[in-house]
Amino acid sequence: MTCLKVEQxxxxxxxxxxxxxxxxxxxxxxxxxxxxxxxxxxxxxLAAAETLPPFDVPPDFAQSIMDRLSxxxxxxxxxxxxxxxxxxxxxxxxxxxxxxVSLISRRSLSQLFLGLNRFFWNAVQGFxxxxxxxxxxxxxxFKILGQIAGAILEIFKALTSVIGPETQIIFLCVxxxxxxxxxxxxxxxxxxxxxxxK
Amino acid sequence: xxxxxxxxxxxxxxxxxxxxxxxxxxxxxxxxxxxxxSLRSYRPQFKFSTWLFRIASNFMIDHWRKKKISALSxxxxxxxxxxxxxxxxxxxxxxxxxxxxxxxxxxKIDAAIDKLPPSLRELFVWRHVNGxxxxxxxEIKGLPLGTVKNRVFQAKEILKKLLEERP
Numbered sequence: 001m002t003c004l005k006v007e008q009x010x011x012x013x014x015x016x017x018x019x020x021x022x023x024x025x026x027x028x029x030x031x032x033x034x035x036x037x038x039x040x041x042x043x044x045x046l047a048a049a050e051t052l053p054p055f056d057v058p059p060d061f062a063q064s065i066m067d068r069l070s071x072x073x074x075x076x077x078x079x080x081x082x083x084x085x086x087x088x089x090x091x092x093x094x095x096x097x098x099x100x101v102s103l104i105s106r107r108s109l110s111q112l113f114l115g116l117n118r119f120f121w122n123a124v125q126g127f128x129x130x131x132x133x134x135x136x137x138x139x140x141x142f143k144i145l146g147q148i149a150g151a152i153l154e155i156f157k158a159l160t161s162v163i164g165p166e167t168q169i170i171f172l173c174v175x176x177x178x179x180x181x182x183x184x185x186x187x188x189x190x191x192x193x194x195x196x197x198k
Numbered sequence: 199x200x201x202x203x204x205x206x207x208x209x210x211x212x213x214x215x216x217x218x219x220x221x222x223x224x225x226x227x228x229x230x231x232x233x234x235x236s237l238r239s240y241r242p243q244f245k246f247s248t249w250l251f252r253i254a255s256n257f258m259i260d261h262w263r264k265k266k267i268s269a270l271s272x273x274x275x276x277x278x279x280x281x282x283x284x285x286x287x288x289x290x291x292x293x294x295x296x297x298x299x300x301x302x303x304x305x306k307i308d309a310a311i312d313k314l315p316p317s318l319r320e321l322f323v324w325r326h327v328n329g330x331x332x333x334x335x336x337e338i339k340g341l342p343l344g345t346v347k348n349r350v351f352q353a354k355e356i357l358k359k360l361l362e363e364r365p
Contacts, residue, residue, distance in 0.1 A: 006351075006355065007351055010351060010354065041295045041358065042354070042358070044295055044298075044300075044303060045295060045303070045307065045354065045357060045358055045361070046326060046354075047300065048300060048303040048304045048306075048307045049307055049311075049322070049326040049327060049357075050326055050327070050329070051300070051304065052214075052304055052307070052308060052327055053304075054206055054209075054210050055206075055209045055210055055213040055219065055222060056219075057205050057206055057209055058223070061201070061205055061223070061226075061227075062199065062201040062202055062205065064227065065201050065227055065230045065231065065234075066201075068227065068231060069231065069234055
């Protein structure tokens with residue numbers, strides 16, 4: 001009687017045998033102690049492997065991944081007591097600073113607040129003046145750009161009166177083909193760079 | 199949610215590969231970050247777990263490479279033949295393995311898994327710890343089914359041999 005092959009034992013244990021092969025193997029096992037022992041050994045080995053204790057997943061595992069995915073969201077998740085404590089510390093620091101400055105400069109608190117008010121008002125005035133100047137420059141830039149566009153339009157008008165309609169169509173088609181080709185090439189290059197980064 | 203659904207199998211796999219809990223947690227996090235970063239490249243015609251474990255497996259390969267373990271031991275089979283080695287049962291007397299209690303055997307097998315070459319360890323863990331099918335493992339690794347079965351078979355027989363060596 002020829003004994004079984006080890007791979008047949010594993011196939012049997014993993015439920016991969018069926019029909020005649022399975023019956024023949026079961027019949028052989030019933031008659032052969034050596035093969036029965038070999039089967040039980042492999043059965044014990046697999047049972048031990050399949051019942052190994054799982055690794056403990058910490059309760060905050062998923063949250064820590066989410067925090068790493070969006071650090072800004074994590075920052076905003078400071079608990080309310082923490083935020084209140086931070087606000088209280090900020091207010092206290094402000095009060096202490098004001099008191100110290102008042103003591104050093106020998107001015108009353110009302111004088112200090114008046115001084116601060118004047119300082120902030122001057123800063124707001126300066127900022128508003130700069131903003132107005134910036135707006136003026138932006139308007140000026142748009143005016144210049146409008147004049148340039150007008151000049152280009154005039155040139156096109158002059159050209160279309162000189163060139164015949166057929167030539168104009170050819171010119172338009174060639175321009176469109178060039179634009180589409182450039183767009184396609186650029187998108188392919190962009191996709192290739194993204195793949196390379198991955 | 200992806201993490202909640204796959205955290206246990208991923209941690210079990212990586213944990214058995216590196217055997218250090220803290221390192222396994224760090225690596226598992228990195229794997230999930232890679233998964234999220236590459237979600238756009240996922241194609242729904244593939245099983246999600248297959249795709250995820252391919253990322254995890256590639257991560258582990260990168261890790262072994264950094265640790266200077268030869269690429270051969272990670273990716274290649276020591277026996278590239280797809281057929282089984284056809285080991286005949288020999289009359290070697292009652293196995294030591296059968297004398298152990300299940301709990302004792304678990305401790306011993308846990309330590310013995312670490313002695314397997316990474317390429318065999320990975321497949322053994324997927325098959326007998328994570329409970330993957332041979333077909334899914336073949337798809338994850340991009341290997342022929344026969345090669346995967348052969349490697350798992352080799353892993354089991356090496357483990358048996360290691361367990362039978364008395365300490």
